[in-house]
Amino acid sequence: MNMPVWAVANQKGGVGKTTTAAALAGLLADGSARTLLVDMDPHGSLTTYLGFDAEAAGPGVYELFRARVGDAAAADDDTLIRQTAIDRLWLMPSSPAMATLDRQLGVRAGMGLVLADALQPLHSRFDRVVIDCPPMLGVLMINTLVACERLIIPTQTEFLALGGLQRMLRSLAMVERSRGVPIPYRIVPTLFDSRTRASQTCLDSLRADYPGTISTVVVPTDTQVREASRAGLPVASWPAARRAGEAYRALLRELLAWEQSLAQAGAA
Ligand SMILES: Nc1ncnc2c1ncn2[C@@H]1O[C@H](COP(=O)(O)OP(=O)(O)O)[C@@H](O)[C@H]1O
Ligand SMILES: [Mg+2]
Numbered sequence: 336m337n338m339p340v341w342a343v344a345n346q347k348g349g350v351g352k353t354t355t356a357a358a359l360a361g362l363l364a365d366g367s368a369r370t371l372l373v374d375m376d377p378h379g380s381l382t383t384y385l386g387f388d389a390e391a392a393g394p395g396v397y398e399l400f401r402a403r404v405g406d407a408a409a410a411d412d413d414t415l416i417r418q419t420a421i422d423r424l425w426l427m428p429s430s431p432a433m434a435t436l437d438r439q440l441g442v443r444a445g446m447g448l449v450l451a452d453a454l455q456p457l458h459s460r461f462d463r464v465v466i467d468c469p470p471m472l473g474v475l476m477i478n479t480l481v482a483c484e485r486l487i488i489p490t491q492t493e494f495l496a497l498g499g500l501q502r503m504l505r506s507l508a509m510v511e512r513s514r515g516v517p518i519p520y521r522i523v524p525t526l527f528d529s530r531t532r533a534s535q536t537c538l539d540s541l542r543a544d545y546p547g548t549i550s551t552v553v554v555p556t557d558t559q560v561r562e563a564s565r566a567g568l569p570v571a572s573w574p575a576a577r578r579a580g581e582a583y584r585a586l587l588r589e590l591l592a593w594e595q596s597l598a599q600a601g602a603a
Pocket of ligand 1: 350351352353354355380525555556557558559560564
């Protein structure tokens with residue numbers, strides 16, 4: 336498959352989406368894939384994580400959408416994409432103005448295809464794309480689901496977080512109906528705390544309720560994850576975050592094997 340596009344999404348905040356997107360993209364880049372991260376969240380956590388000022392990161396996702404409505408000149412890809420401090424890792428940054436896109440564009444026809452169309456000409460420049468998503472359903476989330484081939488849904492192992500997963504799966508089903516193709520997804524349990532009974536009970540019920548779509552890998556709570564983000568490094572590049580780093584390495588292996596099995600099933 337040419338330039339596979341993965342999205343990381345969940346309709347709840349604080350479940351580890353941005354951490355997961357950065358961790359997987361960092362590992363892909365480390366494994367020599369030219370990787371593009373797209374920050375679709377107006378909060379810009381990923382943009383900040385990678386060392387850019389989200390208030391002043393320059394042209395990015397917002398300008399891409401503005402150009403598409405014809406209110407601004409189309410910027411060429413180079414101005415929308417920044418090289419990060421990490422080898423082979425690039426970013427299309429977010430900006431707070433993206434929060435106004437729903438109001439500006441929500442009802443215009445064709446607005447769900449902006450990101451998919453923008454990624455089309457990038458096949459020669461990148462081997463992989465990872466998209467980080469906002470927690471709410473809107474034009475940005477729809478664009479992400481339309482543009483992606485695979486979806487990764489980090490889900491906090493905490494009962495209050497299960498509603499976000501259910502909302503996410505409903506939105507996914509809606510987009511699948513209009514795209515007319517299924518979007519294979521993987522639920523990834525995150526922020527797992529083995530010392531608490533609630534975490535274990537929640538993991539057990541996730542496994543019972545979503546058999547076959549939940550990853551075997553569980554990302555543990557690791558206080559060093561916050562330190563890695565403070566240092567602007569993907570989790571697996573921050574040696575102190577050993578537990579979470581190992582989990583993300585195992586998760587990437589599992590996701591790549593899954594991707595390969597889907598490709599084989601598709602070719603068969
Ligand atoms: N495995 C983990 N262990 C400890 N803290 C984590 C872990 N994953 C994420 N975090 C922290 O939890 C917070 C929310 O994570 P984040 O990835 O920003 O979630 P989201 O993008 O879903 O809002 C951040 O402060 C992040 O550093
Ligand atoms: Mg986030």
